[in-house]
Amino acid sequence: MITVDLLRGVPLFASLPASELETLAARGADIRLRAGDWLIHEGELPSFFVLLEGRIEVRKVIHGVDRLLTTYAPGEYFGEVPLLLGSPAVASLRALEPARVCAFEAADFRELIAGCRYLNSELLKTMATRVGRLQEVTSEAAVATATIIGHRFDLACHHVRDFLARNHIAFKWLDPTRPDRNAEAVPPPRPGDAFPVVVLSDGTRLVTPTLRELAERLGLQTKPKTALYDVAIIGAGPAGLAAAVYGASEGLCTVLIEREAPGGQAGTSSRIENYLGFPTGVSGDELGSRALQQAKRFGAELLVARHVVGIDADPAARERAVRLDGDERVGARSIILATGVAWRQLEAPGCDTFLGRGVYYGAARTEAPNVRGQDIFLVGGGNSAGQAAMFFANYARSVTLLVRGTSLAATMSRYLIDQLASKANIQVRTEHRVMRIEGDDHVERIVVENRQTGEIRAEPAAAVFIFIGADAETSWLPGTVIRDARGYVCTGRDVTDLVAQSNGHWALERDPYLLETSVPGVFAAGDVRHGSIKRVAAGVGEGSMTIAFVHQYLA
Numbered sequence: 001m002i003t004v005d006l007l008r009g010v011p012l013f014a015s016l017p018a019s020e021l022e023t024l025a026a027r028g029a030d031i032r033l034r035a036g037d038w039l040i041h042e043g044e045l046p047s048f049f050v051l052l053e054g055r056i057e058v059r060k061v062i063h064g065v066d067r068l069l070t071t072y073a074p075g076e077y078f079g080e081v082p083l084l085l086g087s088p089a090v091a092s093l094r095a096l097e098p099a100r101v102c103a104f105e106a107a108d109f110r111e112l113i114a115g116c117r118y119l120n121s122e123l124l125k126t127m128a129t130r131v132g133r134l135q136e137v138t139s140e141a142a143v144a145t146a147t148i149i150g151h152r153f154d155l156a157c158h159h160v161r162d163f164l165a166r167n168h169i170a171f172k173w174l175d176p177t178r179p180d181r182n183a184e185a186v187p188p189p190r191p192g193d194a195f196p197v198v199v200l201s202d203g204t205r206l207v208t209p210t211l212r213e214l215a216e217r218l219g220l221q222t223k224p225k226t227a228l229y230d231v232a233i234i235g236a237g238p239a240g241l242a243a244a245v246y247g248a249s250e251g252l253c254t255v256l257i258e259r260e261a262p263g264g265q266a267g268t269s270s271r272i273e274n275y276l277g278f279p280t281g282v283s284g285d286e287l288g289s290r291a292l293q294q295a296k297r298f299g300a301e302l303l304v305a306r307h308v309v310g311i312d313a314d315p316a317a318r319e320r321a322v323r324l325d326g327d328e329r330v331g332a333r334s335i336i337l338a339t340g341v342a343w344r345q346l347e348a349p350g351c352d353t354f355l356g357r358g359v360y361y362g363a364a365r366t367e368a369p370n371v372r373g374q375d376i377f378l379v380g381g382g383n384s385a386g387q388a389a390m391f392f393a394n395y396a397r398s399v400t401l402l403v404r405g406t407s408l409a410a411t412m413s414r415y416l417i418d419q420l421a422s423k424a425n426i427q428v429r430t431e432h433r434v435m436r437i438e439g440d441d442h443v444e445r446i447v448v449e450n451r452q453t454g455e456i457r458a459e460p461a462a463a464v465f466i467f468i469g470a471d472a473e474t475s476w477l478p479g480t481v482i483r484d485a486r487g488y489v490c491t492g493r494d495v496t497d498l499v500a501q502s503n504g505h506w507a508l509e510r511d512p513y514l515l516e517t518s519v520p521g522v523f524a525a526g527d528v529r530h531g532s533i534k535r536v537a538a539g540v541g542e543g544s545m546t547i548a549f550v551h552q553y554l555a
Helices: 004-008 018-027 080-085 106-115 117-141 155-166 211-217 238-249 284-297 365-371 383-392 414-422 492-501 536-554
Strands: 029-033 038-040 048-053 056-062 065-072 092-095 099-104 146-149 171-174 197-200 205-207 231-234 254-257 301-303 308-312 320-324 328-332 335-337 359-361 375-379 398-403 426-430 432-439 443-450 456-460 463-466 522-524
Touching (some): 018 099, 018 106, 065 284, 080 106, 080 117, 099 106, 106 117, 155 171, 155 211, 155 365, 205 211, 231 328, 238 254, 238 284, 238 536, 254 328, 335 536, 365 383, 383 398, 383 414, 398 432, 414 426, 522 536
Parallel strands (some): 146 171, 231 254, 231 335, 254 301, 335 522, 375 398, 398 426
Antiparallel strands (some): 029 099, 038 092, 146 197, 197 205, 320 328, 432 443
16 A cells, blocks of 8 residues: 555655645555566556656567666656657556556546645656657657557457557547547547547557557558469467577578457556566566567568458369468468467356456456456456456556356466465355346446356446357368367377278378478467467477478478
8 A cells, every 4th residue: 555654765756745645545556576577568548657665667569679667666657748748658568677656547647746836846857858858759660550549349440449458559449428538639520430549659540450450550461472382371379489589590481460459368468477588477468479589580470450251272282272361371381270269259248248347358468457457357267367366456456356166276387376376365265156247338347256156246337358268260271170078179189099990091101290281381280289288388388399290391
């Protein structure tokens, strides 16, 4: 809890009377970060921050290079410039060591400086220098920006915000229903306009754009540059990115095809603490971003916002092709399936009704500022749920994790269980299930059953985030690619056994390679593969190993 004594030790607040310090203490959010935790990401809605303990670094990707801009020490403040200019955060802030931050939302910040002449004067003293530095960084980065106009509880608006954030495109979001968030700056809708509307920096106005249209307008690559690639990788999660790095670095003409953003489900993880080589942990977004930069440096291409609708994989043919939405084809001498898995849907009344209006599958990091100071629920007992709980605990007043099982021990890593127990605003409820989700225009309540006692209780909820397992989405693959009963792709010895059992046919004299599917030259790696270990490191290992088999196939 933020106290008057804590704030009195901050130079900016030291001369304020006790009454004003009490107001500040009541308004400020107490955020505690571990080394490596992100306080805010570029493009998110800004807040005013005062650093109480630890050190915070300011980082920004400029022309594909992750750069350190500056470091803040205890007693320093930051975040006022984008707030006063009405812009999103221009860079990302990360804790270098355990840190404690006092945060004020935009509306509280404006009220504070309007009512305190001293604070107003002190902040203006640093404005010129910081605005100058901001202009330098913005011009140097030369990043295309966008303004999104749309309602918080609109699924299409959520998809656009999530797509831009995960692809590291800086944007401003204006909600016409939120007068406290720059509603005065919202351009009036034109006759016939629907939301969301995206206004680009050159004035181009896109009404309910598709993600592909948005990507193309912002300069992201959506079309292949080459008629025939050595290897086409479908899916840019850990397995796909690893395959791209190793394939491109070893001289293969490589293309990655991704329907959303690089990183896959792992890219939404706020913290991966057991990945080799990162003793203080690494965010999934950072891991994916670095891997993509590495792959591109070796010459790999990334196509985003493209849906793969099928592959042409005649076992007797030497060349393959990936069929994309829009009746487009990508020629390839080999294909790697690294599509991962999709979140399993929760079968409870209200989940479909409120999808994008308070119900979200996965971490949905762009929703974090919207749940600040509110009560939220997470459903699931795996590592993804645990990592998300730790992340949202920095924003929400309370985070309740609902788990069907009797304990977390069988489904969650020990370090995460211990971290959850250390957070005062996280509650874990085992043997609970969701009965239904209720509300009018958006989620307002969740009805939960205690499976041990049979008690059913309705509780206020601002949002529900669901992590109840995942399934392979492989129905688009041709029948020649053998899958198990749950849709996971079979490879290697499993293919040999299944072909023998069904009196099927394997087209070559040799046996399938370890990660090769029932179609020669088509491989599978990561979570989509039958029998794979569902861990980031395992996916990276399989993705890199697949390239060795691609070389053997192409030889």
